[in-house]
Amino acid sequence: MKSIVAVSSKKQLATFIDFPHELYKSDPNYVPELFIAQKDLLTTHPFHKHSSLQCFLLYDDKQVIGRIAAILNNSHNEMNKVNDGFFGFFDCINDQSAANLLFDTASQWLKDKGVTGKVIGPTNFSTNESCGLLIQGFDMPPVVMMPYNASYYPGLLEGWGLRKQVDLIAWSFTGENYDDRSVKLMDRLEERLQRNDITIRKINMKNFKQEADSLREVYNKAWDKNLGFVPLNDEEFDYQAKDLKLVLDADFCLVAEKDGKLVGFGAAIPDMNQIQIKIKKGRLFPTGIFKLLFGKKKVKGIRILLLGVVDGYRKMGIEACIYGKIIKAYRAKGMEYAEASWTLEHNDLVNNAIIAIKGDPYKKYRIYEREI
Known part of the structure; x- marks a missing residue:
């Protein structure tokens, strides 16, 4: 049975950071993020002084099968005069129902925070940090500070109703x-x-x-x-x-x-x-x-x-x-x-x-x- 847990402890945060290692353990192009850097990003980065986020883990019984962070970037909304929310740190098994549960949960958290516009992503936390979903070029590892994901991810996002905002090109x-x-x-x-x-x-x-x-x-x-x-x-x-x-x-x-x-x-x-x-x-x-x-x-x-x-x-x-x-x-x-x-x-x-x-x-x- 699938269940969502809001990350609130150090142990849960470590599980959140480590989940992609298990998901991509057989993928030769996967590059693990440095644990200490990810922990710092999610807890002590200056972003947290003006904005907020909530990490979620998705379990199937006792096994983690997905993760996501709902992100409220107040600076973005003030700068662009909008009331949008973001999602980031998304990873999931190839299961549409699992992905839908993650997106629904992140979306509801943003609604509860008063967001009425769009949900946008993936961004971790904004375009100043790692952002974008890989849609072309799955045959090699990412370069430093660029994201990587499995080729089935676009289908999961589009299956929930997300549509293209903009494409980013790597040369x-x-x-x-x-x-x-x-x-x-x-x-x-x-x-x-x-x-x-x-x-x-x-x-x-x-x-x-x-x-x-x-x-x-x-x-x-x-x-x-x-x-x-x-x-x-x-x-x-x-x-x-x-x-x-x-x-x-x-x-x-x-x-x-x-x-x-x-x-x-x-x-x-x-x-x-x-x-x-x-x-x-x-x-x-x-x-x-x-x-x-x-x-x-x-x-x-x-x-x-x-x-x-x-x-x-x-x-x-x-x-x-x-x-x-x-x-x-x-x-x-x-x-x-x-x-x-x-x-x-x-x-x-x-x-x-x-x-x-x-x-x-x-x-x-x-x-x-x-x-x-």
């Missing part, structure tokens, strides 16, 4: 699709930018705090027109910047400046999932920490996870130039691949810049919605 770069023409294009773009007194430089890691303060301002301005965007407050941005600094390589973090003022930036990080995939159940202790520390030098790919240019400086080639310089740097380091992820399907400006340097749209993710 692949390999040695074969980054050629001399792409390099020449980037060089010409940079020369044109310099004639307009716009320079592109590496981030100053020795002055990271001051750089991060400027990046936060650009981030919130550059993404403010994106669908579903929620600006990060100071504490949230610092939280994310602190984590990224641990793996950041200055060659992969570039800023565009005009008269000493930041007008754009792009950042990539090593694809630590190459190591994380080998860490059983996402536990760093006793041996996982050594795999993480000593495996970093063996990583052969990167994820370009941030690119933004403030309004007034778009359509000048800054986007393509930053992408190109990051790709050029990863090639110089002997790496084998890069993924740029993600971009909105209708963001023609950025998508065309990626196409110009021969990015391949090889994976697709979808955010769904339904009237609550």
Whole structure:
């Protein structure tokens, strides 16, 4: 008999975090999330100071067969002047009745919180964090900080009545699709930018705090027109910047400046999932920490996870130039691949810049919605 339990104890939270390990134990492309990071996200992240969530576990007798989190993001609703709710951390066996029970429960929790608009997801907690359901590209592991799910998931969401809100594209770069023409294009773009007194430089890691303060301002301005965007407050941005600094390589973090003022930036990080995939159940202790520390030098790919240019400086080639310089740097380091992820399907400006340097749209993710 199926039953839903609202997560309220440390033991239940650990079960909630660990459930995907059992679900995907036979899937070679599954990458376990680090337990300590997931626990932190669900309990102490700055998000919890202004918004709320409730995790649920679905049991069939004593066996866990699904999980979901109902998420009330007050910042999103205030920013976009809506009254919507979200769901995230969704995992379930291939059983429509089980999925329906999870979605019904999350939806009811949101209604009880006063939500009257749409239920949207999956997002963990917003588009600033991991979001989207994989709908294309199931044949390889995800890169760092990107979601992964079984190919039957879209059917479960659509079976409950969820429909597409927007698709997110992940772009692949390999040695074969980054050629001399792409390099020449980037060089010409940079020369044109310099004639307009716009320079592109590496981030100053020795002055990271001051750089991060400027990046936060650009981030919130550059993404403010994106669908579903929620600006990060100071504490949230610092939280994310602190984590990224641990793996950041200055060659992969570039800023565009005009008269000493930041007008754009792009950042990539090593694809630590190459190591994380080998860490059983996402536990760093006793041996996982050594795999993480000593495996970093063996990583052969990167994820370009941030690119933004403030309004007034778009359509000048800054986007393509930053992408190109990051790709050029990863090639110089002997790496084998890069993924740029993600971009909105209708963001023609950025998508065309990626196409110009021969990015391949090889994976697709979808955010769904339904009237609550």
